[in-house]
Amino acid sequence: MRWRKMIVVSCVLLLIVPIVSVTWAAEEQTLIAIDAGHGGGDGGAVAADGTTESSLNLQIAQKLEGIFCFLGYPTVMTRAGEESLADGDAGTVRQQKVTDLKNRVALIQKSGSDVLISIHQNSLPGHPEVHGAQTFYNTVSWAGDLAAAVQYGLNGSVNVSNEKICKPIGDDIYLMKNVKCPAILVECGFMSNPSEVRLLQSEGYQKQLAAAIAAAYLNYMNE
Numbered sequence: 001m002r003w004r005k006m007i008v009v010s011c012v013l014l015l016i017v018p019i020v021s022v023t024w025a026a027e028e029q030t031l032i033a034i035d036a037g038h039g040g041g042d043g044g045a046v047a048a049d050g051t052t053e054s055s056l057n058l059q060i061a062q063k064l065e066g067i068f069c070f071l072g073y074p075t076v077m078t079r080a081g082e083e084s085l086a087d088g089d090a091g092t093v094r095q096q097k098v099t100d101l102k103n104r105v106a107l108i109q110k111s112g113s114d115v116l117i118s119i120h121q122n123s124l125p126g127h128p129e130v131h132g133a134q135t136f137y138n139t140v141s142w143a144g145d146l147a148a149a150v151q152y153g154l155n156g157s158v159n160v161s162n163e164k165i166c167k168p169i170g171d172d173i174y175l176m177k178n179v180k181c182p183a184i185l186v187e188c189g190f191m192s193n194p195s196e197v198r199l200l201q202s203e204g205y206q207k208q209l210a211a212a213i214a215a216a217y218l219n220y221m222n223e
Helices: 002-015 053-070 093-111 143-155 174-178 194-200 203-221
Strands: 032-036 075-077 115-122 134-137 183-190
Touching: 032 053, 032 093, 053 075, 053 115, 053 183, 053 203, 075 093, 093 174, 115 174, 134 143, 143 183, 143 203, 174 183, 183 194, 194 203
Parallel strands: 032 075, 032 115, 115 183
Antiparallel strands: 134 183
16 A cells, blocks of 8 residues: 555655655544535536536546545545535525535535535636635634645645635635534636636646645645
8 A cells, every 4th residue: 555655645746846745644544525616507607718617626626536545545525426416306596506505514424524625716807817726714623724734735836926825714605614524625726817727627737736735635634
């Protein structure tokens, strides 16, 4: 198992510079819930070229899960496909969104997840020049410290010369407010920035984002 982990470390090192060394300890493993934001009829933010946030969220979340699973870390995905978690009898779009979020919370709670990583994209149509990845966190336990670690990793990989700081999440974000475990939300980029959207559509860039998040998480958990 250790040689597999060392191979991934080498791959991550090629993607992320600088990065602190990672050491793994089985007793440090936690059940990681990975949430691909939006889905189904709720596409989230939409780029000028028609790209939906929900599709990018899923692609990045799947790559993040792939890294953790390859390393032997247990994960649970809130959604593994394009569909949402809305109840079948939810009629209006609002009802669909409400039941979707409630069902995500229930899934995370029932699974016994120790931490949540939620993947999203940002949008600021009035300022299309704004770009970069930013991390937000809920108020549970060590979520703020984890968010800071992930933000540090993102700043050193995809935010070079465009560093951002992590921030507490607003009370209006239902999922982050209602889960009982430490939770971070990663806004991977801006759907309102055409250049960044092209980057976010790239499989290589998606892998770089996922690797930065995973490496920062593992570093933090093994400090």
